[in-house]
Amino acid sequence: MQLSLDQFRIIERDVQSEGITFSHLECDLLDHVCCDIEDRMRTGFSFDDAYQTVKREIGIQGLRRVQEETLLLINKNYRMMKKSMKILGTIALAGVSIAAVAKIMHWPGASLLILLSTFIVSTIFFPAVLYVWYKEVFLKKHGFIVILTFFAGFTFMYGTLFKIQHWPFANILLIIGELLTIITIIIGGITYLISKPTSKDRKGLLVIGIIGLVAFALGTLFKIQHWPGATILLLLGSILLFSVFLPIYAYHTYKGETTIKNSFIFSVFALMFIITFTFLLSIKSSQSILDAYAYRVNELHSSISTIENLIKDIPEKENSVEITQKADVLFNSITDLKNNLVNITGGTNINVNQLKIEDIKYLKHSSTNKSYTNLLEGNMQNGKAYLLYNDIQKYKSFIINGLENNPYSMDLVNENLFLPQDNPKDWIIQNFYLVPLVTSLNNLSQIQLDIRLVQQEALNNMNLALVENIQE
């Protein structure tokens, strides 16, 4: 009893899907399975029954296990490598987890641990994994793709490390890593499409998957670099990947197999991990914007101290005490408000007048934080922002009253301490509504600077008036 061509094709497809690449092992196994089935059919079984029995005897992934055992027997290094790979992988994973906790808790040694784990993963573990893959899965002629994957992963991992550590050249490394990844996906995808005999439907599906993946990778690259078009690429990539490719692929896999393969579960997990990771990385990139804000806050504060020094040099006069007192009260109340806002969002040890890079993660909180919104806006009439508006208004009218004989200074004060007339709501929205904490702090510091500027103007004006009086 010989197998018909159709029956043979069914077996061939199943055996090929196991991904046996070592030497002529696939031919051996295919022939063996066919002989086994033919023998059973000779004793009266139908093809289907015979094939089911043989399949059951081989077991799930049985053929792959044969390949693995062959590799283990032939290559002693391979066995060592597999073992050390498992150990190193576990160590690196533990290292990264501990480092992450240390980083969050501001414990010492976090950077060193991250450095060490990244080194293990990128320079030892990752190449070892690729080598094993190359031996097990890839064909010899595809060595170029393996090398490309190595360089892509290597630069990408170090780029990420440099980015996290705020070291130089992080961006260049990330760009190179991302570009290499994209090239690898494209070349690897095309080679796969050419070399594997699959149906037209499946090829189309794979093309969609590759386009989605490339768009997604480009999107993250654009996002990290703040180039325009990132959102569209990310959107296109994720729609293609998650709404088109993955469901259809999962459906096909589910339909084609009675048992879900480990490799499928693994690839879903790996995909989830990679995507969460790149997303986090893209979010992390907005840190540079926050950095700019922190820089601006610090700049404002140095301007404030310059003005305060200038004010100290102005000789004191009878009325000047009241002006300085009122300015100080308002100024300090704003400092209190800033501290209040920072405390509410969890940054207890932050000096609002001197922001540091490591403080910034507290400053990402936006006004979607409930207690933060309550504090600032309250019921509109009793929120801190509303009270602040009133205080500034009072201070402003007080200063302007003293400047009645000097329209130029009056204009200056009006310009510096600009408040929308009788409309606190606009002012509150403009300064605090739906902005991150760092922006609120920025705005408050700007107001403090304005208060000092106005104070200086008023004091100078008073001195000038006195001088003029004496001259008369």
Add this chain to the structure above:
Amino acid sequence: MVSRELLKGSLKSIVLKLLAEHGRMYGYEITQKVSVLTEGQITLTYGALYPVLHKLEKEGALLTESEVVNNRNRIYYKLTKKGNETAREKIKELEDFIKTIGILLKPELGLEPCS
């Protein structure tokens, strides 16, 4: 049925012996031959046979020939010159081993068979 543990060490010798006697053989043929000769006492599984065949090929003891049979490639294995020597050595080694084990299992040595 002979247990897999016992079989493991002598598998190489068995394969070499069969190939020395029958010239060229393919994988399934070897398993069938072993099954028939031992009246089903020893069955070689895929996982046991092919690693050994590939290892012997890698060591230069075996040579492969590919032939198309009923749409598929069939890989035939046969001994090389070096393989003939290896086969002799291995078969001798196995015979010596059996003899030695035989001595160990003789009752007069004091090792009573299990009752």
